[in-house]
Amino acid sequence: MQRVIKPAGQFNIQLEDVPVPEPGPGEVRIKAVRSLISRGSEIGARYTRTHAVSPEIMGYSLAGTVDVLGAGVDCYDIGDPVVALAPHAEYAVRPAVLSSTAEQPQVFPILDGVDFDQAPYWPLVAGAVTWVDIEEIGNNDTVVILGQGLVGSLMLQVARHNGQGRLIAVDALESRCALAEEFGADAVVNAAAEDPVAALRRLTRGAGADIVVYAVGGPAGLAVFDQGLDMLAPGGLLHLIGLYEDAPLPLSSGKIQRRKILGGYYGEGIGSGTAYRAMQLLRNGAIQTERMTTHRMPFTEAARAFDLLYNNMGEALGVLLDWEA
Known part of the structure:
Protein backbone atom coordinates (compact mmCIF):
# COMPACT_ATOMS: atom_id res chain seq x y z
CA MET A 1 0.00 0.00 0.00
CA GLN A 2 1.00 3.64 -0.34
CA ARG A 3 1.31 6.05 2.57
CA VAL A 4 2.52 9.62 3.04
CA ILE A 5 5.85 9.98 4.80
CA LYS A 6 8.09 12.85 5.83
CA PRO A 7 11.75 11.73 5.96
CA ALA A 8 14.57 13.96 7.17
CA GLY A 9 14.68 17.29 5.38
CA GLN A 10 12.44 20.32 5.48
CA PHE A 11 9.36 20.22 3.19
CA ASN A 12 10.20 16.63 2.26
CA ILE A 13 6.89 14.87 1.57
CA GLN A 14 7.06 11.51 -0.19
CA LEU A 15 5.02 8.37 -0.80
CA GLU A 16 6.23 5.03 0.50
CA ASP A 17 5.16 1.52 -0.48
CA VAL A 18 4.73 -0.72 2.58
CA PRO A 19 2.88 -3.97 3.37
CA VAL A 20 -0.82 -3.73 4.10
CA PRO A 21 -1.26 -3.96 7.91
CA GLU A 22 -3.38 -6.62 9.60
CA PRO A 23 -5.64 -5.83 12.55
CA GLY A 24 -5.10 -7.40 15.95
CA PRO A 25 -7.73 -8.20 18.58
CA GLY A 26 -10.15 -5.31 19.08
CA GLU A 27 -8.93 -3.51 15.94
CA VAL A 28 -10.33 -2.86 12.48
CA ARG A 29 -8.62 -2.19 9.19
CA ILE A 30 -9.92 0.74 7.18
CA LYS A 31 -9.61 1.20 3.44
CA ALA A 32 -9.15 4.93 2.89
CA VAL A 33 -11.42 7.08 0.74
CA ARG A 34 -10.46 10.61 1.85
CA SER A 35 -8.09 12.21 4.35
CA LEU A 36 -7.84 15.82 5.48
CA ILE A 37 -4.57 17.68 5.94
CA SER A 38 -4.69 19.70 9.16
CA ARG A 39 -2.56 22.77 8.51
CA GLY A 40 -1.75 23.56 12.14
CA SER A 41 -0.06 20.35 13.23
CA GLU A 42 0.89 18.86 9.88
CA ILE A 43 2.53 22.02 8.55
CA GLY A 44 3.70 23.59 11.81
CA ALA A 45 4.96 20.40 13.48
CA ARG A 46 5.69 18.09 10.54
CA TYR A 47 6.25 19.67 7.12
CA THR A 48 8.47 22.55 8.22
CA ARG A 49 10.74 20.45 10.45
CA THR A 50 14.14 19.17 9.38
CA HIS A 51 13.91 15.87 11.29
CA ALA A 52 12.14 12.74 10.07
CA VAL A 53 8.57 12.32 11.31
CA SER A 54 6.97 9.00 12.19
CA PRO A 55 4.45 7.97 9.51
CA GLU A 56 2.01 7.20 12.34
CA ILE A 57 1.56 10.92 13.03
CA MET A 58 1.46 12.07 9.42
CA GLY A 59 -2.24 12.90 9.53
CA TYR A 60 -5.13 12.12 11.88
CA SER A 61 -8.32 12.63 9.86
CA LEU A 62 -9.11 9.69 7.57
CA ALA A 63 -12.47 8.43 6.29
CA GLY A 64 -13.11 5.13 4.56
CA THR A 65 -14.73 1.72 4.96
CA VAL A 66 -14.04 -1.17 7.31
CA ASP A 67 -12.49 -3.99 5.27
CA VAL A 68 -11.16 -6.42 7.94
CA LEU A 69 -12.31 -7.05 11.52
CA GLY A 70 -9.92 -8.10 14.26
CA ALA A 71 -10.86 -10.75 16.80
CA GLY A 72 -13.51 -9.64 19.26
CA VAL A 73 -14.86 -6.74 17.19
CA ASP A 74 -18.64 -6.99 17.04
CA CYS A 75 -19.53 -3.29 16.84
CA TYR A 76 -18.69 -2.93 13.13
CA ASP A 77 -19.37 -4.89 9.96
CA ILE A 78 -17.32 -5.20 6.79
CA GLY A 79 -18.15 -2.27 4.53
CA ASP A 80 -19.23 0.11 7.29
CA PRO A 81 -18.28 3.74 6.55
CA VAL A 82 -16.12 5.14 9.35
CA VAL A 83 -13.80 8.00 10.20
CA ALA A 84 -10.62 7.47 12.18
CA LEU A 85 -7.76 9.22 13.92
CA ALA A 86 -5.32 7.77 11.41
CA PRO A 87 -2.52 8.94 9.09
CA HIS A 88 -2.61 9.51 5.35
CA ALA A 89 -2.45 5.98 3.93
CA GLU A 90 -4.38 3.58 1.70
CA TYR A 91 -5.07 1.36 4.72
CA ALA A 92 -5.05 2.05 8.45
CA VAL A 93 -5.48 -0.19 11.50
CA ARG A 94 -7.05 1.34 14.60
CA PRO A 95 -8.57 0.20 17.93
CA ALA A 96 -12.34 -0.07 17.55
CA VAL A 97 -13.55 -1.21 20.98
CA LEU A 98 -13.94 1.31 23.82
CA SER A 99 -13.42 0.61 27.51
CA SER A 100 -15.62 3.50 28.69
CA THR A 101 -17.77 6.36 27.38
CA ALA A 102 -15.06 8.81 28.47
CA GLU A 103 -12.43 7.22 26.20
CA GLN A 104 -11.73 9.08 22.98
CA PRO A 105 -12.86 6.96 20.01
CA GLN A 106 -10.13 6.20 17.49
CA VAL A 107 -12.78 5.00 15.02
CA PHE A 108 -16.32 6.34 14.70
CA PRO A 109 -19.23 5.38 12.44
CA ILE A 110 -20.20 7.86 9.74
CA LEU A 111 -23.88 8.69 10.13
CA ASP A 112 -26.31 8.51 7.22
CA GLY A 113 -26.29 11.83 5.40
CA VAL A 114 -22.58 12.49 5.97
CA ASP A 115 -20.39 11.88 2.92
CA PHE A 116 -16.70 11.07 2.60
CA ASP A 117 -15.81 14.70 1.88
CA GLN A 118 -17.42 15.82 5.15
CA ALA A 119 -16.37 12.97 7.44
CA PRO A 120 -12.61 13.75 7.65
CA TYR A 121 -13.49 16.98 9.45
CA TRP A 122 -14.93 14.98 12.35
CA PRO A 123 -11.80 14.93 14.58
CA LEU A 124 -11.43 18.70 14.38
CA VAL A 125 -15.15 19.27 14.86
CA ALA A 126 -15.05 17.10 17.99
CA GLY A 264 -6.51 23.66 25.26
CA TYR A 265 -8.48 20.69 26.60
CA TYR A 266 -7.99 21.60 30.28
CA GLY A 267 -10.45 19.61 32.38
CA GLU A 268 -12.21 17.95 29.44
CA GLY A 269 -11.73 15.13 26.95
CA ILE A 270 -13.40 13.91 23.78
CA GLY A 271 -15.57 10.98 24.84
CA SER A 272 -18.27 9.12 22.93
CA GLY A 273 -20.92 11.76 23.62
CA THR A 274 -18.82 14.59 22.23
CA ALA A 275 -17.82 12.46 19.26
CA TYR A 276 -21.48 11.83 18.45
CA ARG A 277 -22.40 15.52 18.79
CA ALA A 278 -19.65 16.38 16.34
CA MET A 279 -20.95 13.87 13.81
CA GLN A 280 -24.48 15.24 14.25
CA LEU A 281 -23.25 18.76 13.48
CA LEU A 282 -21.80 17.46 10.23
CA ARG A 283 -25.04 15.69 9.37
CA ASN A 284 -27.34 18.65 10.06
CA GLY A 285 -25.23 21.10 8.07
CA ALA A 286 -24.18 23.26 11.03
CA ILE A 287 -20.58 22.73 9.86
CA GLN A 288 -20.22 23.91 6.28
CA THR A 289 -17.38 21.69 5.12
CA GLU A 290 -18.23 22.20 1.46
CA ARG A 291 -17.35 25.89 1.85
CA MET A 292 -14.22 25.13 3.87
CA THR A 293 -12.84 22.60 1.40
CA THR A 294 -10.80 24.49 -1.17
CA HIS A 295 -9.00 21.57 -2.84
CA ARG A 296 -9.45 17.85 -3.50
CA MET A 297 -6.31 16.23 -4.81
CA PRO A 298 -5.27 12.64 -5.59
CA PHE A 299 -3.04 11.20 -2.88
CA THR A 300 -0.27 10.91 -5.46
CA GLU A 301 -0.06 14.72 -5.31
CA ALA A 302 0.40 14.85 -1.54
CA ALA A 303 3.66 16.81 -1.84
CA ARG A 304 1.92 19.48 -3.91
CA ALA A 305 -0.97 19.57 -1.44
CA PHE A 306 1.36 20.29 1.49
CA ASP A 307 3.20 22.92 -0.54
CA LEU A 308 -0.11 24.58 -1.39
CA LEU A 309 -1.13 24.80 2.25
CA TYR A 310 2.24 26.21 3.26
CA ASN A 311 2.75 28.75 0.48
CA ASN A 312 -0.80 29.77 -0.45
CA MET A 313 -2.73 30.37 2.76
CA GLY A 314 -5.06 32.82 1.08
CA GLU A 315 -6.05 30.20 -1.47
CA ALA A 316 -6.01 26.95 0.53
CA LEU A 317 -7.98 26.07 3.66
CA GLY A 318 -9.38 22.55 3.74
CA VAL A 319 -7.35 20.22 1.50
CA LEU A 320 -8.56 16.64 1.01
CA LEU A 321 -6.50 13.77 -0.34
CA ASP A 322 -8.47 11.36 -2.53
CA TRP A 323 -7.41 7.74 -2.02
CA GLU A 324 -9.69 6.42 -4.75
CA ALA A 325 -8.15 8.52 -7.51
Whole structure:
Protein backbone atom coordinates (compact mmCIF):
# COMPACT_ATOMS: atom_id res chain seq x y z
CA MET A 1 0.00 0.00 0.00
CA GLN A 2 1.00 3.64 -0.34
CA ARG A 3 1.31 6.05 2.57
CA VAL A 4 2.52 9.62 3.04
CA ILE A 5 5.85 9.98 4.80
CA LYS A 6 8.09 12.85 5.83
CA PRO A 7 11.75 11.73 5.96
CA ALA A 8 14.57 13.96 7.17
CA GLY A 9 14.68 17.29 5.38
CA GLN A 10 12.44 20.32 5.48
CA PHE A 11 9.36 20.22 3.19
CA ASN A 12 10.20 16.63 2.26
CA ILE A 13 6.89 14.87 1.57
CA GLN A 14 7.06 11.51 -0.19
CA LEU A 15 5.02 8.37 -0.80
CA GLU A 16 6.23 5.03 0.50
CA ASP A 17 5.16 1.52 -0.48
CA VAL A 18 4.73 -0.72 2.58
CA PRO A 19 2.88 -3.97 3.37
CA VAL A 20 -0.82 -3.73 4.10
CA PRO A 21 -1.26 -3.96 7.91
CA GLU A 22 -3.38 -6.62 9.60
CA PRO A 23 -5.64 -5.83 12.55
CA GLY A 24 -5.10 -7.40 15.95
CA PRO A 25 -7.73 -8.20 18.58
CA GLY A 26 -10.15 -5.31 19.08
CA GLU A 27 -8.93 -3.51 15.94
CA VAL A 28 -10.33 -2.86 12.48
CA ARG A 29 -8.62 -2.19 9.19
CA ILE A 30 -9.92 0.74 7.18
CA LYS A 31 -9.61 1.20 3.44
CA ALA A 32 -9.15 4.93 2.89
CA VAL A 33 -11.42 7.08 0.74
CA ARG A 34 -10.46 10.61 1.85
CA SER A 35 -8.09 12.21 4.35
CA LEU A 36 -7.84 15.82 5.48
CA ILE A 37 -4.57 17.68 5.94
CA SER A 38 -4.69 19.70 9.16
CA ARG A 39 -2.56 22.77 8.51
CA GLY A 40 -1.75 23.56 12.14
CA SER A 41 -0.06 20.35 13.23
CA GLU A 42 0.89 18.86 9.88
CA ILE A 43 2.53 22.02 8.55
CA GLY A 44 3.70 23.59 11.81
CA ALA A 45 4.96 20.40 13.48
CA ARG A 46 5.69 18.09 10.54
CA TYR A 47 6.25 19.67 7.12
CA THR A 48 8.47 22.55 8.22
CA ARG A 49 10.74 20.45 10.45
CA THR A 50 14.14 19.17 9.38
CA HIS A 51 13.91 15.87 11.29
CA ALA A 52 12.14 12.74 10.07
CA VAL A 53 8.57 12.32 11.31
CA SER A 54 6.97 9.00 12.19
CA PRO A 55 4.45 7.97 9.51
CA GLU A 56 2.01 7.20 12.34
CA ILE A 57 1.56 10.92 13.03
CA MET A 58 1.46 12.07 9.42
CA GLY A 59 -2.24 12.90 9.53
CA TYR A 60 -5.13 12.12 11.88
CA SER A 61 -8.32 12.63 9.86
CA LEU A 62 -9.11 9.69 7.57
CA ALA A 63 -12.47 8.43 6.29
CA GLY A 64 -13.11 5.13 4.56
CA THR A 65 -14.73 1.72 4.96
CA VAL A 66 -14.04 -1.17 7.31
CA ASP A 67 -12.49 -3.99 5.27
CA VAL A 68 -11.16 -6.42 7.94
CA LEU A 69 -12.31 -7.05 11.52
CA GLY A 70 -9.92 -8.10 14.26
CA ALA A 71 -10.86 -10.75 16.80
CA GLY A 72 -13.51 -9.64 19.26
CA VAL A 73 -14.86 -6.74 17.19
CA ASP A 74 -18.64 -6.99 17.04
CA CYS A 75 -19.53 -3.29 16.84
CA TYR A 76 -18.69 -2.93 13.13
CA ASP A 77 -19.37 -4.89 9.96
CA ILE A 78 -17.32 -5.20 6.79
CA GLY A 79 -18.15 -2.27 4.53
CA ASP A 80 -19.23 0.11 7.29
CA PRO A 81 -18.28 3.74 6.55
CA VAL A 82 -16.12 5.14 9.35
CA VAL A 83 -13.80 8.00 10.20
CA ALA A 84 -10.62 7.47 12.18
CA LEU A 85 -7.76 9.22 13.92
CA ALA A 86 -5.32 7.77 11.41
CA PRO A 87 -2.52 8.94 9.09
CA HIS A 88 -2.61 9.51 5.35
CA ALA A 89 -2.45 5.98 3.93
CA GLU A 90 -4.38 3.58 1.70
CA TYR A 91 -5.07 1.36 4.72
CA ALA A 92 -5.05 2.05 8.45
CA VAL A 93 -5.48 -0.19 11.50
CA ARG A 94 -7.05 1.34 14.60
CA PRO A 95 -8.57 0.20 17.93
CA ALA A 96 -12.34 -0.07 17.55
CA VAL A 97 -13.55 -1.21 20.98
CA LEU A 98 -13.94 1.31 23.82
CA SER A 99 -13.42 0.61 27.51
CA SER A 100 -15.62 3.50 28.69
CA THR A 101 -17.77 6.36 27.38
CA ALA A 102 -15.06 8.81 28.47
CA GLU A 103 -12.43 7.22 26.20
CA GLN A 104 -11.73 9.08 22.98
CA PRO A 105 -12.86 6.96 20.01
CA GLN A 106 -10.13 6.20 17.49
CA VAL A 107 -12.78 5.00 15.02
CA PHE A 108 -16.32 6.34 14.70
CA PRO A 109 -19.23 5.38 12.44
CA ILE A 110 -20.20 7.86 9.74
CA LEU A 111 -23.88 8.69 10.13
CA ASP A 112 -26.31 8.51 7.22
CA GLY A 113 -26.29 11.83 5.40
CA VAL A 114 -22.58 12.49 5.97
CA ASP A 115 -20.39 11.88 2.92
CA PHE A 116 -16.70 11.07 2.60
CA ASP A 117 -15.81 14.70 1.88
CA GLN A 118 -17.42 15.82 5.15
CA ALA A 119 -16.37 12.97 7.44
CA PRO A 120 -12.61 13.75 7.65
CA TYR A 121 -13.49 16.98 9.45
CA TRP A 122 -14.93 14.98 12.35
CA PRO A 123 -11.80 14.93 14.58
CA LEU A 124 -11.43 18.70 14.38
CA VAL A 125 -15.15 19.27 14.86
CA ALA A 126 -15.05 17.10 17.99
CA GLY A 127 -12.17 19.24 19.24
CA ALA A 128 -14.11 22.43 18.50
CA VAL A 129 -17.17 21.12 20.36
CA THR A 130 -15.02 20.36 23.41
CA TRP A 131 -13.21 23.70 23.36
CA VAL A 132 -16.46 25.67 23.08
CA ASP A 133 -17.96 23.63 25.92
CA ILE A 134 -14.95 24.45 28.11
CA GLU A 135 -15.44 28.18 27.52
CA GLU A 136 -19.00 28.13 28.94
CA ILE A 137 -20.05 31.05 26.75
CA GLY A 138 -22.86 33.07 28.29
CA ASN A 139 -25.68 34.70 26.36
CA ASN A 140 -24.25 38.16 26.97
CA ASP A 141 -20.57 37.33 26.46
CA THR A 142 -18.45 38.88 23.75
CA VAL A 143 -16.20 36.22 22.23
CA VAL A 144 -13.25 37.02 19.97
CA ILE A 145 -11.81 34.19 17.87
CA LEU A 146 -8.31 35.06 16.71
CA GLY A 147 -7.61 33.12 13.52
CA GLN A 148 -10.03 31.65 11.00
CA GLY A 149 -8.09 28.64 9.81
CA LEU A 150 -9.71 25.23 10.19
CA VAL A 151 -9.78 25.31 13.99
CA GLY A 152 -10.92 28.91 14.38
CA SER A 153 -13.57 28.53 11.70
CA LEU A 154 -14.94 25.35 13.24
CA MET A 155 -15.08 26.96 16.69
CA LEU A 156 -17.00 29.87 15.19
CA GLN A 157 -19.50 27.54 13.55
CA VAL A 158 -19.98 25.43 16.70
CA ALA A 159 -20.48 28.53 18.87
CA ARG A 160 -22.88 29.99 16.31
CA HIS A 161 -24.88 26.76 16.31
CA ASN A 162 -25.06 26.89 20.13
CA GLY A 163 -26.57 30.35 19.81
CA GLN A 164 -24.74 31.99 22.69
CA GLY A 165 -22.62 35.10 22.84
CA ARG A 166 -21.60 37.82 20.42
CA LEU A 167 -19.00 36.31 18.10
CA ILE A 168 -16.22 38.41 16.60
CA ALA A 169 -13.83 36.77 14.13
CA VAL A 170 -10.35 38.13 13.41
CA ASP A 171 -8.02 37.12 10.57
CA ALA A 172 -5.50 38.77 8.27
CA LEU A 173 -6.65 37.01 5.08
CA GLU A 174 -9.56 38.44 3.11
CA SER A 175 -10.78 35.00 2.01
CA ARG A 176 -11.06 33.79 5.60
CA CYS A 177 -12.73 36.99 6.75
CA ALA A 178 -15.33 36.54 4.02
CA LEU A 179 -16.01 32.96 5.16
CA ALA A 180 -16.35 34.06 8.78
CA GLU A 181 -19.01 36.57 7.79
CA GLU A 182 -20.77 33.89 5.74
CA PHE A 183 -20.65 31.50 8.72
CA GLY A 184 -22.48 33.93 10.96
CA ALA A 185 -19.90 35.99 12.83
CA ASP A 186 -21.57 39.06 14.37
CA ALA A 187 -18.54 41.12 13.37
CA VAL A 188 -15.38 40.40 11.37
CA VAL A 189 -12.08 42.25 11.72
CA ASN A 190 -9.50 42.11 8.95
CA ALA A 191 -6.23 42.44 10.86
CA ALA A 192 -4.39 43.30 7.64
CA ALA A 193 -6.59 46.35 7.09
CA GLU A 194 -6.94 47.75 10.63
CA ASP A 195 -5.54 47.44 14.13
CA PRO A 196 -7.51 44.50 15.57
CA VAL A 197 -7.17 45.71 19.17
CA ALA A 198 -8.51 49.17 18.30
CA ALA A 199 -11.29 47.58 16.24
CA LEU A 200 -12.33 45.35 19.16
CA ARG A 201 -12.27 48.29 21.56
CA ARG A 202 -14.50 50.22 19.16
CA LEU A 203 -16.93 47.31 18.77
CA THR A 204 -17.23 46.90 22.56
CA ARG A 205 -17.18 50.65 23.32
CA GLY A 206 -13.93 50.16 25.22
CA ALA A 207 -15.05 47.24 27.40
CA GLY A 208 -13.03 44.48 25.74
CA ALA A 209 -13.95 40.80 25.30
CA ASP A 210 -15.17 38.33 27.89
CA ILE A 211 -13.48 35.45 26.05
CA VAL A 212 -10.59 35.56 23.58
CA VAL A 213 -9.78 32.36 21.68
CA TYR A 214 -6.19 32.17 20.46
CA ALA A 215 -6.43 29.88 17.41
CA VAL A 216 -3.48 31.14 15.36
CA GLY A 217 -0.25 29.42 16.35
CA GLY A 218 2.98 29.32 14.37
CA PRO A 219 5.47 32.21 14.31
CA ALA A 220 2.69 34.69 13.48
CA GLY A 221 1.01 33.76 16.74
CA LEU A 222 3.49 35.62 18.93
CA ALA A 223 2.16 39.06 18.04
CA VAL A 224 -1.45 37.83 17.87
CA PHE A 225 -1.27 36.36 21.38
CA ASP A 226 -0.14 39.72 22.73
CA GLN A 227 -3.01 41.41 20.91
CA GLY A 228 -5.38 38.90 22.48
CA LEU A 229 -4.23 39.92 25.95
CA ASP A 230 -4.87 43.56 25.05
CA MET A 231 -8.42 42.67 23.94
CA LEU A 232 -9.36 40.85 27.13
CA ALA A 233 -11.66 42.57 29.62
CA PRO A 234 -11.04 42.31 33.38
CA GLY A 235 -12.42 38.99 34.57
CA GLY A 236 -12.08 37.58 31.05
CA LEU A 237 -10.71 34.28 29.77
CA LEU A 238 -8.03 33.72 27.14
CA HIS A 239 -8.35 30.21 25.72
CA LEU A 240 -5.03 29.01 24.33
CA ILE A 241 -5.57 26.65 21.37
CA GLY A 242 -2.79 27.57 18.88
CA LEU A 243 0.63 25.88 19.00
CA TYR A 244 4.03 25.69 17.27
CA GLU A 245 5.24 29.28 17.70
CA ASP A 246 8.83 28.06 18.20
CA ALA A 247 9.35 30.79 20.80
CA PRO A 248 7.91 31.64 24.23
CA LEU A 249 4.61 33.50 24.13
CA PRO A 250 4.87 37.11 25.36
CA LEU A 251 2.95 36.87 28.63
CA SER A 252 3.08 40.18 30.50
CA SER A 253 2.29 39.86 34.19
CA GLY A 254 0.69 43.29 34.07
CA LYS A 255 -1.68 42.38 31.25
CA ILE A 256 -2.89 39.12 32.81
CA GLN A 257 -3.90 40.62 36.16
CA ARG A 258 -7.60 39.90 36.93
CA ARG A 259 -7.76 37.66 33.87
CA LYS A 260 -7.45 33.91 33.23
CA ILE A 261 -5.59 31.75 30.71
CA LEU A 262 -6.84 28.24 29.96
CA GLY A 263 -4.82 25.72 27.97
CA GLY A 264 -6.51 23.66 25.26
CA TYR A 265 -8.48 20.69 26.60
CA TYR A 266 -7.99 21.60 30.28
CA GLY A 267 -10.45 19.61 32.38
CA GLU A 268 -12.21 17.95 29.44
CA GLY A 269 -11.73 15.13 26.95
CA ILE A 270 -13.40 13.91 23.78
CA GLY A 271 -15.57 10.98 24.84
CA SER A 272 -18.27 9.12 22.93
CA GLY A 273 -20.92 11.76 23.62
CA THR A 274 -18.82 14.59 22.23
CA ALA A 275 -17.82 12.46 19.26
CA TYR A 276 -21.48 11.83 18.45
CA ARG A 277 -22.40 15.52 18.79
CA ALA A 278 -19.65 16.38 16.34
CA MET A 279 -20.95 13.87 13.81
CA GLN A 280 -24.48 15.24 14.25
CA LEU A 281 -23.25 18.76 13.48
CA LEU A 282 -21.80 17.46 10.23
CA ARG A 283 -25.04 15.69 9.37
CA ASN A 284 -27.34 18.65 10.06
CA GLY A 285 -25.23 21.10 8.07
CA ALA A 286 -24.18 23.26 11.03
CA ILE A 287 -20.58 22.73 9.86
CA GLN A 288 -20.22 23.91 6.28
CA THR A 289 -17.38 21.69 5.12
CA GLU A 290 -18.23 22.20 1.46
CA ARG A 291 -17.35 25.89 1.85
CA MET A 292 -14.22 25.13 3.87
CA THR A 293 -12.84 22.60 1.40
CA THR A 294 -10.80 24.49 -1.17
CA HIS A 295 -9.00 21.57 -2.84
CA ARG A 296 -9.45 17.85 -3.50
CA MET A 297 -6.31 16.23 -4.81
CA PRO A 298 -5.27 12.64 -5.59
CA PHE A 299 -3.04 11.20 -2.88
CA THR A 300 -0.27 10.91 -5.46
CA GLU A 301 -0.06 14.72 -5.31
CA ALA A 302 0.40 14.85 -1.54
CA ALA A 303 3.66 16.81 -1.84
CA ARG A 304 1.92 19.48 -3.91
CA ALA A 305 -0.97 19.57 -1.44
CA PHE A 306 1.36 20.29 1.49
CA ASP A 307 3.20 22.92 -0.54
CA LEU A 308 -0.11 24.58 -1.39
CA LEU A 309 -1.13 24.80 2.25
CA TYR A 310 2.24 26.21 3.26
CA ASN A 311 2.75 28.75 0.48
CA ASN A 312 -0.80 29.77 -0.45
CA MET A 313 -2.73 30.37 2.76
CA GLY A 314 -5.06 32.82 1.08
CA GLU A 315 -6.05 30.20 -1.47
CA ALA A 316 -6.01 26.95 0.53
CA LEU A 317 -7.98 26.07 3.66
CA GLY A 318 -9.38 22.55 3.74
CA VAL A 319 -7.35 20.22 1.50
CA LEU A 320 -8.56 16.64 1.01
CA LEU A 321 -6.50 13.77 -0.34
CA ASP A 322 -8.47 11.36 -2.53
CA TRP A 323 -7.41 7.74 -2.02
CA GLU A 324 -9.69 6.42 -4.75
CA ALA A 325 -8.15 8.52 -7.51
